[in-house]
Amino acid sequence: MSLLMSRRLPDSVMTAAEARFDVTCRPTTQPMDHAECVAALRDHNLILPSLGDKFTADAFAEAGPPKAKVLANFGVGYNHIDVDAARAAGVVVSNTPGAVTDATADIAMTLILMTARRAGEGERMLRAGAWDGWHPTQMLGMHFSGKTVCIIGMGRIGQAIARRCHFGFGCRIVYVNRSPKSVDFPAEQLPMKTALMGADVVVLATPGGPDTHHLMGADEFAGMKPSAIFINISRGDVVDEASLVAALGARRIAGAGLDVYEFEPVIPSELKAMEHVTLLPHLGTAALDVREDMGRMALENVIAVAEGRAAPNAV
Numbered sequence: 001m002s003l004l005m006s007r008r009l010p011d012s013v014m015t016a017a018e019a020r021f022d023v024t025c026r027p028t029t030q031p032m033d034h035a036e037c038v039a040a041l042r043d044h045n046l047i048l049p050s051l052g053d054k055f056t057a058d059a060f061a062e063a064g065p066p067k068a069k070v071l072a073n074f075g076v077g078y079n080h081i082d083v084d085a086a087r088a089a090g091v092v093v094s095n096t097p098g099a100v101t102d103a104t105a106d107i108a109m110t111l112i113l114m115t116a117r118r119a120g121e122g123e124r125m126l127r128a129g130a131w132d133g134w135h136p137t138q139m140l141g142m143h144f145s146g147k148t149v150c151i152i153g154m155g156r157i158g159q160a161i162a163r164r165c166h167f168g169f170g171c172r173i174v175y176v177n178r179s180p181k182s183v184d185f186p187a188e189q190l191p192m193k194t195a196l197m198g199a200d201v202v203v204l205a206t207p208g209g210p211d212t213h214h215l216m217g218a219d220e221f222a223g224m225k226p227s228a229i230f231i232n233i234s235r236g237d238v239v240d241e242a243s244l245v246a247a248l249g250a251r252r253i254a255g256a257g258l259d260v261y262e263f264e265p266v267i268p269s270e271l272k273a274m275e276h277v278t279l280l281p282h283l284g285t286a287a288l289d290v291r292e293d294m295g296r297m298a299l300e301n302v303i304a305v306a307e308g309r310a311a312p313n314a315v
Helices: 011-020 034-043 057-063 083-088 101-116 119-127 156-169 192-198 218-222 241-249 269-273 288-306
Strands: 002-005 022-025 046-048 070-072 092-094 148-152 172-176 201-204 229-232 255-258 277-279
Touching (some): 002 011, 011 288, 034 057, 046 288, 070 288, 083 092, 092 288, 101 119, 101 156, 101 201, 101 229, 101 255, 119 277, 148 156, 172 192, 218 241, 241 255, 241 269, 269 277
Parallel strands (some): 002 022, 046 070, 148 172, 148 201, 201 229, 229 255, 255 277
16 A cells, blocks of 8 residues: 655654555655645555645545545644544544653753743853853843743643643642643642733643634733743644734743744744744654654554554544
């Protein structure tokens, strides 16, 4: 059976895929465009897409009855795939939950600590030759231990971040979620407005999609403490990026740490110029063993559908 892999995965995953299927791998690291998505649905039995490959309702409509049986997404977020359109066309959509949880939580902690302690700003100063030695009031930031952390989206990743904050740093955890969660650490569910008002650090960990588009906007940033920092490791369009830029520019919040962006890879020049913002290039799962785990999980979904079984991680 023919398998299209939208971008090259780690060597061990490619070898495993090529041992089972007739593999076509695109030679670019850029997302598939509309025409490529239409052609993929028409020409391949199985598709392993990843972030930014937009299998829209229009793509399904243009493709007609698809040859493809599965879109086995490489990643936990699948808001770039119209799941309803896929189901209507008889195409299974799957993802890779679990494999990404700890790595993404680790990046959230990296962003929290870098932003709170001004680590990026300090490194830039040092590399520029502008550091003239230690003194008592230089580069004073936020001491993170014991602070109140608001987690927006208390799924697997949100809980993993909360555990690190509570057990590692003695933080008080409050969270915003559509439903209550039973967790193994103290955590209080609050309405969004109340949670934002009292938090020192706000971490956005929700899925992407229409239900969460621009969940964080001007009103939400205005509701945060001026001393608070904002962290996003979810999806870029969950944030109204223009409102975030405005809040940071006016110092309505103290800083931000971002691994995802509304229009990535395009980053607003205003954000790049701000010293109180930590910017990472979507590193959430960027570790070899994690990407191998994700690839194997995606491939397990492909194999299951190819063999006429249910995908283990169908969405």
